[in-house]
Amino acid sequence: MRVFVTGASGWIGSATVDDLLQAGHEVTGLARSDTSAAALHAKGVTVLRGDLDDLDSLRRGAQAADGVIHLANKHDWANPASSAAAERTAVETIGEVLVDSDRPFVFASGVAGLVQGRPATEDDPSPHVGPHSLRGGAENRAFEFVDQGVRAVAARFAPTVHGAGDHGFIAHLVATARDRGVSGYVGDGTNRWAAVHRSDAARLVRLGLEGAAAGARLHATAEVGVPLKDVAEAIGAGLGLPVVSVDPHDAPAHFGFLGRFVGADGATSSELTQSLLGWVPTGPTLLEDIKAGAYFEV
Template identity: 70%
Template sequence: MRVFVTGASGWIGSATVDDLLAAGHEVVGLARSDASAAALAARGAQVRRGDLDDLDGLAAGAADADGVIHLANKHDFVHPGVSDRAERAAVQTLGDALAGSGRPLLVAAGLAGLAEGRIADEEDRSPFDGPDSPRGGSENLALEYAGHGVHPVALRFAPTVHGAGDHGFIALLVATAREKGVAGYVGDGANRWPAVHRTDAAQAVRLALEKAPAGTRIHAVSEEGVPAREIAGAIGRGLGLPTVSIAPEDAEAHFGFLGRFFAADMPASNARTRQLLGWAPGGPTLLEDLDAGAYFRA
């Protein structure tokens, strides 16, 4: 297949591009900068210059492809509305460009807020709808395109897609621990974060492109939920720092914007995804990556 990938030079996107190419697919990656374009070309992918604000370019990239994998996001945590509106506009543009074609549209999504007090699974509908909701309600928007001749699939990624070189949430927790002199968790630290190794996530994306039925929600999760206190403990071991509890009312002051998110309990199952795709993640666990020093190297 000729696959148009947004976010192709990002943390998950670059691994996905490698996996797609290794499986024999042709990849056209969206590149915002000269450096991103060069990195994609070096991987063997074709390059389309543009960004999420270039809606005409997104539409053209989708129209020229056999399928679309949308992984890009502005990730503006200071002004989340900017990211949410851009995400919704991008998904709508891609969906409109593919309408009536029957071609796949895979859209990145998250796991936060899916279930309260239980393990979320792939049958849980996202509670977020409309342009003012998180990610602009893009997951449900994408799935609605099944009624418009598109083959949509929601890709729900674990909050930590880990591995050496990651600059995401775990890296931010490590940086906070260095700054504060302690490795913290919120409250009793019993809340759980799902996790997946980067290479396993990339494989799940490629298998979803090849096998997932229209309207499917895929959980790119290899570990159902790692307790936050165990994550903090591994960070403390890696940095030689004490591990301490941070009171919930002090979480934002200690962790910044990540405080509320790190306190969330969001375990998620992957049983349906494994069965549907024949996916068998085999990468290191999150604690194995931490204990191997993946997040502590200079």
């Protein structure tokens, strides 16, 4: 299959590209910089220069492909409205190209805020609707193309897709601990984050491209939920720092942008995804990665 991948040089995207190539697919990767283009070219990937704001490049990539994987995101924490608008527009642009083609369109989504009080499942629809909602309501917008002959599939990633080299939420917690001199968690620390190893997430994306039905919601969550106190304790042990509880009111000041999320509960099941695709996570757990030192190199 000829696969167009946005975010092809990113944290999840680069692993997904490797998995696609190993499975025998041809890959065209969207590259914003010379560095990204060179890295993709070295893998044998066809490079398409552009970014999420270059809608013509998105159209060209989608038109020439048998399937599309959309993983790029601006991650503009200072201007989330800009990121949301770009995400929604990218989904609309790709979806319009794929209308009446029955080609697969696997797009990145998340598990944040799906439900409260219990682990989220694949049967839970996204509550984020409309251009001003989280991620621009892109998941629901993408699924509107299903009735127009697009095999749209949501890949809902855990809040932490971990592994050596990760610069996401866990890396931010480690940096905060170094800066503050303590490894913190919010309240009693019993709130949980779902987690998945990068290699498992990449394989799930590829399996979704190859076999998931239109409208499928896939959960890239190997662990239903890891208590944040356990995460803080593992970070504290790795850095040789004390572990402390942070009052919820003080979380934004202590954790920065992550203060809005670090006290939330995000337990998420992937039982239906594993049954649907035969996906069995095999990578290390989040705590195993932390304890192995994946996040402590300076």
